[in-house]
Each structure stands twice: as structure tokens, then as C-alpha cells.
Amino acid sequence: xxxxxxxxxxxxxxxxxxxxxxxxxxxxxxxxxxxxxxxxxxxxxxxxxxxxxxxxxxxxxxxxxxxxxxxxxxxxxxxxxxxxxxxxxxxxxxxxxxxxxxxxxxxxxxxxxxxxxxxxxxxxxxxxxxxxxxxxxxxxxxxxxxxxxxxxxxxxxxxxxxxxxxxxxxxxxxxxxxxxxxxxxxxxxxxxxxxxxxxxxxxxxxxxxxxxxxxxxxxxxxxxxxxxxxxxxxxxxxxxxxxxxxxxxxxxxxxxxxxxxxxxxxxxxxxxxxxxxxxxxxxxxxxxxxxxxxxxxxxxxxxxxxx
Ligand code: NCD
Numbered sequence: 001x002x003x004x005x006x007x008x009x010x011x012x013x014x015x016x017x018x019x020x021x022x023x024x025x026x027x028x029x030x031x032x033x034x035x036x037x038x039x040x041x042x043x044x045x046x047x048x049x050x051x052x053x054x055x056x057x058x059x060x061x062x063x064x065x066x067x068x069x070x071x072x073x074x075x076x077x078x079x080x081x082x083x084x085x086x087x088x089x090x091x092x093x094x095x096x097x098x099x100x101x102x103x104x105x106x107x108x109x110x111x112x113x114x115x116x117x118x119x120x121x122x123x124x125x126x127x128x129x130x131x132x133x134x135x136x137x138x139x140x141x142x143x144x145x146x147x148x149x150x151x152x153x154x155x156x157x158x159x160x161x162x163x164x165x166x167x168x169x170x171x172x173x174x175x176x177x178x179x180x181x182x183x184x185x186x187x188x189x190x191x192x193x194x195x196x197x198x199x200x201x202x203x204x205x206x207x208x209x210x211x212x213x214x215x216x217x218x219x220x221x222x223x224x225x226x227x228x229x230x231x232x233x234x235x236x237x238x239x240x241x242x243x244x245x246x247x248x249x250x251x252x253x254x255x256x257x258x259x260x261x262x263x264x265x266x267x268x269x270x271x272x273x274x275x276x277x278x279x280x281x282x283x284x285x286x287x288x289x290x291x292x293x294x295x296x297x298x299x300x301x302x303x304x305x306x307x
Contacts, residue, residue, distance in 0.1 A: 001073075002303045003112035003119040004296065007130040007170045014171070015300075019138050021295035022288070028119045029062065032294065036065030039306060041297065042095035044087065044111075045122070046073040046102045047229075051264060051286055052122050052131065059293040068095060085114035092116040096306045097297060099131075101219065103229075104174055118300040126230050127211070132239075133166040133269050134296060135289030140171075143259045144219065148175035151217050155182040155244050156224035156269060157191040160231075163263040164224060165193050166171040172203045179205040180214040184243045187226065211244050216253045221246070223262045223269045245272045254279070261285060 004010060010018070010174065025032050041060040044052050057067045070076040078087065088111035091098055098115060100108050100117065101122040108121035108128075123129045139141055140162050141147060153170060154164050158181055168189075169265065171177050179198065181189050198205050215221075223246055231237040245268055246260070260281040301307040 001112070002117065002300055003108075003115075003121075003229070004130055004300070005109045005112055005119070005121045005124075006128050007133045007166045008173075009130070012173050014127065015134075015137060016285050017135065018292060018295045018299065019199070021135035021298065022291035025174055025294050026290050029274055029282075030149055032063055032298075034064040035298065035307065036060060036301065038061075038079060039065040039097075039301060040095040041065060041067050042091045042098045043067060043069045043071075043122075044076070044091065044098060044100040044102075045069075045071050046076075046078055046100075046107075047123065049101055049122070051226075051289060053099075054103060055286070055290040056122065056131075056293050056297075059290050059297060062290070063294055063297060065297075084110045086263050088115040088119065096304075097301060099293075105108070109168075117306075118304050120300070121298065123162055125163075126162055126227065128166045129162040129263075131289070131293055131296065132163045133170045134292035135285050136163070136167050136261065136263070138288040138292050139261060139285045140220065140259065142284070143281055144257075147171075147256075148177065150176075151178045151214075152176075152217045153180040153182055153214060153218040153221045154189075154224070155211055155221065155246075157187045157227065157240075158183040159187045160227035161224040162190070164222070167222065168193060171181045172197055172201050177203060179203065179208045180218065181205055182209070182211055182214075182244070183238055184209060186240060187243075211246070212250055215250070216255070218254065218258055220259045221254070223260070223266075224267060225260060225267045225269055226241060241273055244269055246274060248273050248277070251279075
């Protein structure tokens, strides 16, 4: 059974097809209104979420399907000690496809091995978040008109930020990509990402603690929040939380066609004064996320023989 746990579960060609489907959905939503009639998506969210869960659910409704949902760990048998594998087997009896978010790294993989229906990883701890990356990829494509020859700044919590790990993994498969990694010392990109992805693929990257240092070079600036829930102590979080706040002043040397991205939720990382700047793309990412999730649900249900 085909599941999507990691962004590299999808080839570059498949990413292109998904973006094409998403663009077709944007242009002709009426063609897709009934395609998932009588099909059910189960959203199993054992960690907080607004965009990811609601966009999966909106996606399934816009495809004409239905949704069943667990919206917190406390509201399901996980609170009684049920294993992820048993939950996945159970939900396989009720639904046609699962989208799952869990605080533990690897939980979606475990679920996919036990389930008899496709499982989509909607975020596993500080590890991966492939469908946020699908939203990010479509945004990059629609804003820049290309996926290659880009200098991408990633700023904030590069250690625990799962969206960053998945985005690096996806973008480093395209031609002539360079990364600028902007973080405090304590929140640097984990060495497994640096060695396994950037090192092995010989992708050029620079590390800095200063947000403005490489600003004039950047085509994309991807801001992230400090991931409070993954810290071991509150003091460290309080010390690091406002390390970077993007303001109009800091954008003075930026390119005119810079794309400013953020997976959201934003805490303090981007001043609201930037929201009206035409380079701000974070709410476009939200919209694109729904279309890419529609495309992904369609693809996986077709491959499973459900559609
Ligand atoms: C991200 C996540 O859950 O990792 N949110 C999202 O899905 N858009 C980013 C975050 O929580 O900071």
C-alpha cells in the first residue's frame, strides 16, 4: 500500500504531476467536486493543528468525500494506552485513507506498516512534514516560475522545525540550489540533515547567526517559529524565542522579487507590517496547501484502487 511518510517517497516527476493536478483543480474546481463521493478520509491528530487538519478536511470535502476525525490525543483510545499500530488497523476498517500527526518521530511510518489503507504523514515530531512541503513547493513554483537556480534562506528553529527538514530534502533534488541556514547556535540544523542530505548531494550551504548577512542574495526567505513544545526546558525557549523578527527595516537590502515564506503559525518571527508587502507569501502557502492535499489524496486513492 502506497503511503507518503517522507517527501522523498514522491519522485521529482510525481511532484511535478501533483503540482499540475493542483493547478488544474485551481482552474477547474467543478471537475473535482464529485470524484471522492462516498470515500472517507480519517484525520488522526495527536498534536495541535489548525491549517494541516482543516486543510486536509476541506480538501476531502471539496473532492466530494467525507471526513472522520480524532482531533486530540486525549479524545481517542491513545489516552488509554492503545498503540499507533492498533489505532491504524482499527481506522483501516472505517476509512479509505488516513492523515496522521503525532508527537513521536516515526509514528506515521509505524501506522503505515500496520494500516491496510494509505497513510499520509501530517507531521511526526521534529522529523518530517511532507504535505507542508507540498504547499511550499507549489508556492515556490507559482511565485518564482521555477524550482531550480534558487538561493533559499531558512531562518529560526532549524533543529526541531520539521517543515525545514522536509523542504531541504525536497529542494535539494533540483538543479543549482543553495541554502543559507540562519539560526542561533543551539538551534542549528541537525547533523543528520547536513551530512545525509546536503553533504551527500554536494549542495552548497552557508551557516550564519545573522538574519541580514545574506539578505541581498536570497530568492526565498523561509521563516520558522521556535518549536516550544520540543524544548526540554522553558528557560531555553524564553531565551531563544525572539532570536529573529523580520521587520521592513531588515528587508531593505532584499531582492524585489524575494518570496517571504512561513509554514505558520507565526508567533513573533514576522512583523505584521510585512503582511501587506507583495513579497509576503505565507497566506498563499495556506491556500496552496489545500490544493496539493487534494491532489495527493486523489493520487493515493487511485493507486490504492479505491477510485
Ligand atoms: C508547522 C508544523 O506543524 O510543523 N505547522 C504547519 O503544519 N503549518 C510549523 C510549526 O508548527 O511551527
